[in-house]
């Protein structure tokens with residue numbers, strides 16, 4: 001059996017509150033094999049983002065990891081210091097968030113931001129080499145006239161294109177794992193489908209492993225092999241995507257499914273369902 005790329009075991013994350021510690025993540029385990037895409041679904045506040053941020057060791061202070069292991073390529077990130085984590089973030093594990101504008105610096109062109117990202121992890125790279133890489137990754141994420149777009153500022157891109165730029169930044173240093181936390185939530189349904197398709201293509205082309213977080217079971221099913229369902233800080237169910245869709249065991253999963261608009265006679269994870277999703281969206 002192939003060794004797991006990410007193996008999170010019994011992860012616990014707590015936030016100190018006025019009346020004591022609140023445990024946002026209560027002993028969660030999940031894993032990602034090399035080249036695999038897994039999904040984490042669950043309602044708002046169920047602990048999806050906190051779990052992902054814990055993997056990156058970016059849980060907002062004073063929150064902290066209070067238990068468990070985060071084995072990445074066999075090494076426990078939970079035991080890494082900040083300096084060691086800086087060599088992991090971006091280089092080995094990257095994350096894209098819901099709102100690209102909050103992650104992109106409005107004062108710098110995307111070319112500058114891409115070149116800086118490449119050079120942060122490859123100090124030996126010349127500016128020309130870093131620029132070539134910037135063009136290459138923009139092309140990979142489907143941005144046309146990539147060379148010319150290097151001198152554009154974030155606000156000059158549409159929402160969907162900005163999310164592509166974020167993904168370009170995330171993959172610029174060839175990470176093994178991409179964590180995408182609600183990467184499509186702020187976008188309209190057609191653009192959502194395009195971003196999901198892009199993630200799928202990158203996974204195929206680059207052998208990237210993906211941890212995809214969403215409220216939307218249908219989008220998760222579109223690219224993920226397995227899915228974990230979270231509820232109040234716990235994983236309540238996990239399994240192959242089709243099993244979870246066809247035979248959800250937990251009443252909470254059934255409830256999540258029932259929240260999603262369905263198209264008569266179309267499997268929810270089919271391309272047909274996605275392409276016509278716009279017709280049924282509220």
Ligand SMILES: Nc1ncnc2c1ncn2[C@@H]1O[C@H](COP(=O)(O)OP(=O)(O)OP(=O)(O)O)[C@@H](O)[C@H]1O
Pocket residue numbers: 015024042043044045046047048049050051060063215
């Ligand atoms: N900085 C923080 N301080 C205190 N509590 C926090 C903080 N961040 C998250 N939490 C708590 O942790 C719990 C899990 O939050 P989390 O952001 O992981 O939810 P989520 O599943 O990602 O929800 P959403 O779908 O809305 O993004 C919530 O109850 C939240 O209030």
Ligand SMILES: [Mg+2]
Pocket residue numbers: 048049050181182
């Ligand atoms: Mg979240």
